[in-house]
Amino acid sequence: MTNELQSASRRAFLTSLTAGCATLLSPGLLAGDFQHIKRRLAAPLQAGQILTLAQMKALAAIADVIIPKTDTASASEVDVQGVIDDQLANAIDAAEAKHFIDVLDRFCLLTKADQGDAFENLSSAKQNTCMAALAKAKAPYKDLDSHFFTQLKSLVALSYYSSEEGGTRELVYDPIPGGYKGHFKLSENNNRAFSMFYF
């Protein structure tokens, strides 16, 4: 793939991910009906609709490096890997999804060859070293699709912040603002952004 094509593909991929940003309302959320999600989160990791069990394990570990557990849940704790699997299986163009999975496999192979073990089995420090190398397209990932990190980060972040945890605990969830206020200070919002409709 030429750089130009890669660039066009990347733009299309990111555009498709972020199209239609808007706010949201959730009587369902307000009613607290999330048992189905909680049941899924409690289950052990398993193969997805399109990703293998091995790919799901790698993706969960990668997602936690991008969005780790702090005073709120980590990416894998809100099933970001399951959301990404669903996006790849159903909502993303099949050719783009296949390309993403192929590059993910290549990343896993390069990591294992370089570190001697699968990404998910590495120490936290080594995982961070690998991710920093990927982000800056350094060895051993120099020949990997240069847009893979951005695609990966975008999928993880948008999946996380479109979750209940990301949308309501990391950010401010305001389903019924009651009207538009143009005179409003960020400090009045505890210096936090409102959550949006990300996909």
Added chain:
Amino acid sequence: MIDPFLIKKSSTTYDAIVVGSGIAGGWVAKELCEKGLNVLMIERGRPVKHQQDYIGEGKAQWDMPHRGRVAQQLINDDHFVARKCYAFTDATKHFFANDREAAYQTAEGTHFDWIRGHQLGGRSLIWHRQSFRWSDYDFQENLIDGEGVDWPIRYKDIAPWYSHVEKFIGISGNKDNIATLPDSEFLPPFEMNALERHAQKQIAQKYKDRVLVQGRCAHLTEPTQFFLDQGRNKCMARNQCQRGCSFGAYFSTQSSTLPAAIKTGNLHIACHSVVHSVEYNNKTGRVDRVNVIDEQTLETREYKANMVFLCASTISTTQIMLNSISDAFPTGLANSSGALGHYLMDHIYNSSATGTFEGFEDDYYRGQRPTGPCVPRWVNLGKQKEKHSRGYFLRGNSLRESVSYGLNDASFGADFKAAMRKPGPWKFRFGASGEMQPKYENHIRLHPELKDKWGIPQVVIDARWGKNDLLMMEAMADACVEMLEAVGAVDIHRQITDAPPGLAIHEMGTARMGRDANSSVLNAWNQAHDIPNLFVTDGACMTSSAHQNPSLTYMALSARAANFAADKYRRGEL
């Protein structure tokens, strides 16, 4: 509420049939019913009940399949055109037509994205609600560069009807006293945010011919008792409009005109009724019945009336007319002029620029506003001074992104997560809306062989940008950049897309109004020159496109024509 008024078969001869239930059809039905006429509204799609059938409303993204994205398989199968609409999501997809069933073609070497809403209420449920009056400059534009025919009306003819519809539907905006953008009957405007107020001051200081004013839209900012009595409430700024709004805060057929028409007791509604053609009676010289194919069973039936209003949306209305052949009108209903199908227009939305601002860190806003500030037209007023003829205005918006601003750098981990709690830097975008010239060669016709699911000949759309349109795109992009620089933006990105006509979703023309029956289909009252009891009041009637969003003008023309027809009918003159 609508159930008692739904019909299927009927032997009644109605005073009037209104084909279509969107913005134009809703207004015609309301006005005719309130004048005491017995009216049948024909809608090709299913009934949609206010509040009850807004099935995507109120869902959080984590409660939606695929986090709100529409499944690729469904897009590939049924929504390969609709997917290009900004408002098409999992929460709104049921308000977009099935592109496979309602198939159409485009001429070789051209492309046109035709976005449709096939349900009661039509596209009034999913429109963008920006509502601007046209000015006298707009009604005289065809005379200046000689493209198209002269409008048979002027601003003074439509101004009272703008007021009539604005008082009923509710338009938010500020009285700005601008010649190219006359004031409406306003409810209070939406507020500008801190950056927009800054930009407004900068433009006022630097330009004598330009101002930044708040956009105008069909939303209730501070509803009066008049609106509350209709069950309509204040806009909550949720930005969920196209899912349907149970607050009734924006104008739609369901929230506004349909309840008013139903309240008269004079309205009946035939849903699932795809209009095949309108019958012309050679003996009387009038139309007297509408042939319909059942949307679900494909059975045929007919409805009779003393007059017919076509409000099926621009291209659909003309498709019906082209498919209504008789000895008297072998090339299409009321087409003695040969203009039917021609002079298709859209707005030019291809040009924009986006810039970033430093500072204003503690300034934010609450809610998602349904409009944004604009710079009204300032070029080519009264005569051409630029390389291009006609004009444009700039639509703006400023915001702070959430999360998406942080996706393109190398950060990750706890620092990234902490940074994402804050909104991103301020961005300001100007997107231009330009007037497309009416050209004979931009047209629709019926395919000689291909038919849609209902056996109706498919439309072939043949439209492309002209030389003037392309010149205007360049000028508009330059203007967007200039205005961003003027207000202090940095890192400005200029863009002109290669999108073909269609996606402004302002398709207009193809059955234009005009003074001369030899060159236009409709007269000054939206009445067919050739057939006195046939009216067209949707976008098909437009003689030029101006640069403003057209729906408010459709409403005013519809109300004006309906009252004209009703008065004539009552006097036995129609």
